Structure formats: structure tokens, C-alpha cells
Amino acid sequence: MVRQLNLCDSLFRLMKISQGPTLELPLEQVQAAFDANVFSVLRVNRAVFPHMAARKRGMFITIGSVVAQRYGAPHSC
Amino acid sequence: MTLLNADFPLSSPLPWGGIYAATKSAVHTISDALEMECRPFNIKVLLVAPGGVKSNIAANQSYDPPPDALYRKYLDKILARRDISQASPMPTDVFAKQVIMKALAPSPSSYMTLGKSAILFWFLAWFPRRWVLSYFWKRFGDIS
Numbered sequence: 001m002v003r004q005l006n007l008c009d010s011l012f013r014l015m016k017i018s019q020g021p022t023l024e025l026p027l028e029q030v031q032a033a034f035d036a037n038v039f040s041v042l043r044v045n046r047a048v049f050p051h052m053a054a055r056k057r058g059m060f061i062t063i064g065s066v067v068a069q070r071y072g073a074p075h076s077c
Numbered sequence: 078m079t080l081l082n083a084d085f086p087l088s089s090p091l092p093w094g095g096i097y098a099a100t101k102s103a104v105h106t107i108s109d110a111l112e113m114e115c116r117p118f119n120i121k122v123l124l125v126a127p128g129g130v131k132s133n134i135a136a137n138q139s140y141d142p143p144p145d146a147l148y149r150k151y152l153d154k155i156l157a158r159r160d161i162s163q164a165s166p167m168p169t170d171v172f173a174k175q176v177i178m179k180a181l182a183p184s185p186s187s188y189m190t191l192g193k194s195a196i197l198f199w200f201l202a203w204f205p206r207r208w209v210l211s212y213f214w215k216r217f218g219d220i221s
Contacts, residue, residue, distance in 0.1 A: 020140045021118045021148040030096050037100035041107060053118040056195035059180055060115070062108045064126045064188060066198035067090050068101035 089201070089209050093155045107169035112187045122187050123180055129166035129193030135159050151220060158217045167192040 018025060020035035045060055052058030083118050090098030108124040115122055138159055172192060179189050192201060201209050 003154050008143045014132075018096045019093055019138050020096070020142070020155060021093060021151070023145075024142065024146050024148055025096055025140075033100050034103070035094050037097075037106070038103045041104055045111070054088060054119045054121040059121040059185070060108070060111055061125060061176065062104055064105045064108065064135070065097040065098065065101040066126050066128045066192075066195055067094055068105045068126065069089070069098070075205055 089198075089206065089213060089220045091213050093151075093158045101182070110188075115219055120162060121180075121185055122175075123185055124188045125194040126188070126195070127167075127172065127192040128198060129164070129191070130160040130172045130194035131163070131166045135163045151218070152220060154220055161217075165193060 016030055020029070041062055048058070078101060086179070105124060108122055112124075140152075140155055140159065148155070175191055176189070181187055189190040201212075
């Protein structure tokens with residue numbers, strides 16, 4: 001995997017949705033959603049970070065969402 | 078200029094998508110932190126905030142409430158809400174091309190938003206938050 005990433009430099013991922021009432025979605029599903037959407041980002045980024053850092057180049061591309069809150073100056077589209 | 082420097086919430090969760098939005102908000106914060114912490118290593122960070130993009134995201138999702146669920150009567154709304162991102166979404170290849178173009182730019186920015194309704198969400202970020210939440214509830218949640 002690292003060899004492949006050395007070639008492509010960038011990392012692109014898509015994630016999982018978890019739909020339902022906040023307080024009635026089974027907690028296992030909530031944990032699975034955080035595992036797939038949040039912890040996956042940390043796991044993969046940690047795996048490739050030393051290799052990108054050693055080469056002083058690379059890019060982390062992360063897929064968020066328009067429904068996520070993000071405070072700060074609005075960016076242009 | 079003053080307005081552009083003000084702190085505005087960019088976007089809001091939709092009803093029935095609170096957990097999903099919470100995971101994505103966490104990802105946004107992590108990406109912003111990485112944008113700073115990766116600077117010593119010359120690693121770039123690009124956070125993509127898509128609206129509707131063609132995928133199996135809704136088809137892969139089932140919600141089957143137990144018989145005693147308090148929100149059972151909202152099931153139609155919940156399922157309809159689940160499917161809206163896949164109603165005339167941006168084609169996947171168009172999305173991918175735009176992201177790659179941005180990523181390969183000489184000085185790529187660290188954030189982009191695109192896809193169906195991305196402009197709407199950007200626009201709504203300038204509205205009072207309580208108004209936006211009321212609007213989303215009326216449109217996607219309320220059955221009265």
C-alpha cells in the first residue's frame with residue numbers, strides 16, 4: 001500500500017452514512033459510523049504520514065460534507 | 078472584508094442525519110488541524126465538502142425502526158430525507174475531475190465545496206442559525 005501511495009502521493013476516500021433519529025439509531029450503528037468516517041481518516045493518515053513526511057511532499061484529501069459544521073470565514077465555492 | 082473575516086457556521090445538519098453530520102464535523106476539524114500540523118513537512122491538505130454526488134450512499138443505508146420507536150411515525154420523512162442526496166446528483170466523474178483539478182493546482186486551497194446543493198448550503202451559512210434549523214425541520218422533518 002505504501003509503495004502505491006508513494007506513486008500517487010494523494011489519498012482519496014469516501015465514507016459511510018448513518019441515517020436515523022439521533023437518539024434512536026442503535027449505538028452500535030453510531031459507533032460504526034464514527035469508526036468508518038472518523039477513525040478511518042486517522043488510521044490511514046497515520047499509516048502514510050511518515051512516508052509523506054520523509055519525502056516532504058504529499059496531500060491528504062478528506063471527504064467531509066456540506067452538512068458538517070465548520071466555523072470560520074466562508075470560503076468561496 | 079470585515080464580513081469575510083467574521084466567524085460563520087458553514088452549513089448545518091439535516092434532521093435524521095445528525096450522527097452522520099457529527100462524524101463529518103469531526104473530520105472537518107481534524108482536516109483543519111492537519112492543515113497546520115502538516116506544514117513542517119510540506120504535506121498539503123484538501124478538505125472536500127460535497128453536496129449531492131452520485132453514489133450508493135443512500136442505497137447502502139437501511140433504517141428499520143423497532144416497533145416501539147418514538148419516531149416511528151416519521152419513517153416516511155426519514156427515508157425521503159435519506160434519498161434526497163441521490164435526486165439528480167452531480168455525476169461521480171465530474172466530481173472526481175473537479176477535485177483532482179483542485180488538488181493538482183500549483184497552490185491548491187485547503188477547502189472546496191461542490192455537488193448538488195453545495196451553493197445552497199454555502200448561501201444558507203450567511204443566514205441566522207436558528208432560522209436555518211427551522212427551515213430544515215419544516216422541509217425535512219415536520220409531519221404536522
